[in-house]
Amino acid sequence: MKLQRGALIGVGGCVAQQEKQKILDKVPYVDFVFGPDAIGRLPDIVGRVEQDQVRVVETAWVDSEDYVFPRADPKSSLGRCTEFVTVMKGCDNVCSFCVVPHTRGREVSRPFTEVLNEVAALTTVGVREVTLVGQNVNSYLGGVSFAQLLLRCAQVPGIERVRFTTSHPHDLSDELIDAFRVEPKLMPHFHLPVQSGSLPVLKRMKRDYTIEDYLERLGRLREARPGIAVTTDIIVGFPGETEEDFEKTWELCRQVEYDGQFAFVYSPRPRTVAGIKEAEWGVVPHEVKVKRLERLNALQKQVSLKVMSQHVGQSVEVLVEGPSRTNPDRRFGRTPHNRVVNFDGDAPIGAMVTVHIEAASQSALGGRQLAVRSLPTLPIPELRAAEESCVVA
Ligand code: SF4
Known part of the structure; x- marks a missing residue:
């Protein structure tokens, strides 16, 4: 799969910082290892792996x-x-x-x-x-x-x-x-x-x-x-x-x-x-x-x-983050308490809306948009264009 896609595999983070070369020695298909301080240098690291066909360990410590x-x-x-x-x-x-x-x-x-x-x-x-x-x-x-x-x-x-x-x-x-x-x-x-x-x-x-x-x-x-x-x-x-x-x-x-x-x-x-x-x-x-x-x-x-x-039957404020992951025809956002809401509505990304909650699971709420409280700060057409070209989590 890696070869088919031409993908590179890198391991980053705290354990990578600590284990360094050992990760490359243990796992032959890993191309590069980088520590948290090297995140800003990621484009260079990937460039070196691609151009020079080498495996890279970048875990230099920055005081x-x-x-x-x-x-x-x-x-x-x-x-x-x-x-x-x-x-x-x-x-x-x-x-x-x-x-x-x-x-x-x-x-x-x-x-x-x-x-x-x-x-x-x-x-x-x-x-x-x-x-x-x-x-x-x-x-x-x-x-x-x-x-x-x-x-x-x-x-x-x-x-x-x-x-x-x-x-x-x-x-x-x-x-x-x-x-x-x-x-x-x-x-x-x-x-x-x-x-x-x-x-x-x-x-x-x-x-x-x-x-x-x-x-x-x-x-x-x-x-x-x-x-x-x-x-x-x-x-x-x-x-x-x-x-x-x-x-x-x-x-x-x-x-x-x-x-x-x-x-x-x-x-x-x-x-x-x-x-x-x-x-x-x-x-x-x-x-x-x-x-x-x-x-x-x-x-x-x-x-x-x-x-x-407890939210079922209530109205909550939601900041719209994009299409719902489970159903792209619905919208997705979060309440002030950071609770996920999937709802029927048409408000653009960045709008603050009032949603009536009709269903609840342990991880998400479901409902329908009642009103738009405020629109995004960017002109909506520009944000819509961005919305169409991006993948929203
Ligand atoms: S990051 Fe610091 S505070 Fe958090 S678990 Fe590690 S040592 Fe403890």
Whole structure:
């Protein structure tokens, strides 16, 4: 298939950064390997592979002080009304299961003026929603605090919605909670990875909060923005996790009622503390991990369906992102709480519409367009042309 299509295969990311040449040695059909700092050089890497018929490893480390953030070309966002903006990279935490501190280095934040300029540039091609991204985004320090950065992004003319991901619970500051209280353009969704509901497991993970701290912060967030959607990450079967530890995680999920969770079975990452100490702390058998994950997923299904079903019969605001994936004759968009909606309607990409919800599943809502609240900032014919020429997720 690779030969038929003339395709190249590359492996990128944190583990690629760490494993380097070993990946090429193990997998003969991989053409190139690149680390996160090499993303901006991807066109050169592909060019070298094609022209010189060589396999390439590009994992040079860029010191935090010398790192230059890739600047997105707004034209590449034409036809999209939502876009990601990188605001920081790296991580100063030391979670024992994670390779990021070894592969992405210390935290470095992008100056806030650069971020605001990029957000403003994106509005000129019709972007109305930005998601600020970084490994540990709420420890941002690029000349203003993270809360101030969010508030400033919300003031950029043309921007209707601001989101961010992903966060560490210990950086959920009072100032950030207050931003949710005062800024309606800051969307009511917070991804707050808890990883485990058991203190001994959190300690081995080197996560420096207790469940009581976590719940207290979460309670204040929910008080500041009632109804805010909360999602999380969970690792099941971390070394030494007992049945009792897992029950605490399950109970936490039942109590919090997360909108969604990204739960995975633990697998060791090279040269991490947890990987090295797995045997000492206690390997959890694979079938036990899988059973625990299934229990957690079953609970999440029920909770997600309950949360989504509450919308049936209500009207919600949706930012139109394009044709529906399941039926191209329908439209697709998201609510402020980041819930997917497929609906009957004809509003163009970038329109903000009111949708009456008639159906719900655990992962999506269905309905019909009632009214267009606001049209996209670009002239509609131009955006329609872009819409026709692009593939929308
Ligand atoms: S905070 Fe996130 S990125 Fe940083 S070490 Fe922990 S898991 Fe990895």
